Amino acid sequence: MEASVCTQDVEAGSVWSHSCTLDDLLATYVLDPAAGACLESGPGWTRRWKTVWRASQAEVTCPVQDLAVFPVLASVPVRGFTWRARQRHRPGLAYTLTTGRMHGFESLAERRLLLALDFLDGVEEVLSQPFRLKFITVEGAKDHTPDFLVLLPGTAVLVDVRPGHLIKDKDLVKFAAAERAAAAAGWRYLVVTGWRRHVTAGLDALSARRRPMADRLGLHGELLGLVAERPRRFGELVEETSLPAVARAHALHLLWHRRLAVDLAQPLGDAAWVYPVGGRDG
Template sequence: MVADGAEPRASLINSAEVRFELGKPVRAFSSRKRQRHFPGLWWSSTTGGHVGYESWLERDHLMLLDFDPAVVGIASQPFWLFWDEEGRRRSHAPDYFARLVDGCAVVVDCRPVERIKPRDAAAFDAMRRACELVGWDYRLVGVPDPVLSTNVRWLAGYRHPRYRVPGVVAALREVFVDTAPLIAGAEEAGDPIVVLPVLFHLLWCGDLTAGLGTVLHDATPVTLLERGDGGRTDADATHR
């Protein structure tokens, strides 16, 4: 959907270059009493604005897209795909469209494996084939790794650029040139109460790196991520 609320239609091939990451959702997020899913809005450090989700599963994958340094744009419910199936007209709106730093695109649908019914599977298959035709990556994702999600959710609490305090950033860069335990490094950089929020922000931004396959703790090894190793630039981190 474009900014004025119109819903233009185009052939699949002619849609390949559309900047879907800049559009609005093509359908509203429902909210009612006793519903079993929990819709909401996520403030994205990637876009600097809110992106919608319809369930906690979608929220977690939206969070992971926001955390991914390769992602530079995200939109929810970005477009409708229409196709014919056994003589009947069908449609499906994927959960997310993400633009990557290299210009490529990723389309994401979120659904636990055990909840994929035959009709859903057919829609996901149609979306996958459509993405292949236009050169987009397609991901059908289920429940993410719980440890990774827990760690990233914690770091997300410090994703806003207000946590990027220049003096503390400089001190942490110096401390973690050589790998050091998280708390010990924070104490070396200054008062942990002041330093830790900045440290977590730098972990979110990718200036610092730590293994997120295990739960973050006091002794988690942290190190400076040199530019060229996939980290974000200072400009990226400020935007995010």
């Protein structure tokens, strides 16, 4: 049976590439509070609920009450990423510039999240399949493995990724348990069910030029100078440089690295307006 979830794609409002957060990029999703009604909540539940991590080829158990002080960076994915013929999901490895290494994902939806995390400012580390949560409900013991743990300065965000139309009733209980465990650790919890319109296409286009680029022709200065004079449409901007064919790639690079700004809620093409960072008039 498919669960009833509260999810809404927010169409109104701009998503400025130079200052957006993960919340700005995501379709709105609110976990139904009733989903956690069956969870154990009596005294000592944080001691009885456990997290199982993998480190140095061994499993390490940590009560939820100690989750905030667990050395998460010493861990590896608690579950492996496997490939086989005729499987219905699409696992793989994705490189992120932020961490400088490959990260496992179990679906294309998870890969899109990894790309967004690589684009966002402030992400320090991303851990795939970080731990297995063992929790207790009125029906007995259950377990759940969240998809990602995202480390931010001084805090963290625990994330599950599931397209809204695929969420079942049993998933809602697992999400509620993960949310409660994250709150006990002082972390935030998110369920990623979808994205704002045009965001994923825009990030995919920008990511093609996210790696370091040598600017021997001085095109970065030209592009920044032109936009500083006044906002320009992307096609017009590159055409006004000394070498438009090359400037196009450098403009994407500057947008990815937040040195230029664009509204990601609009299609990213030659008609898109490009702004100086911090400037949104025009």
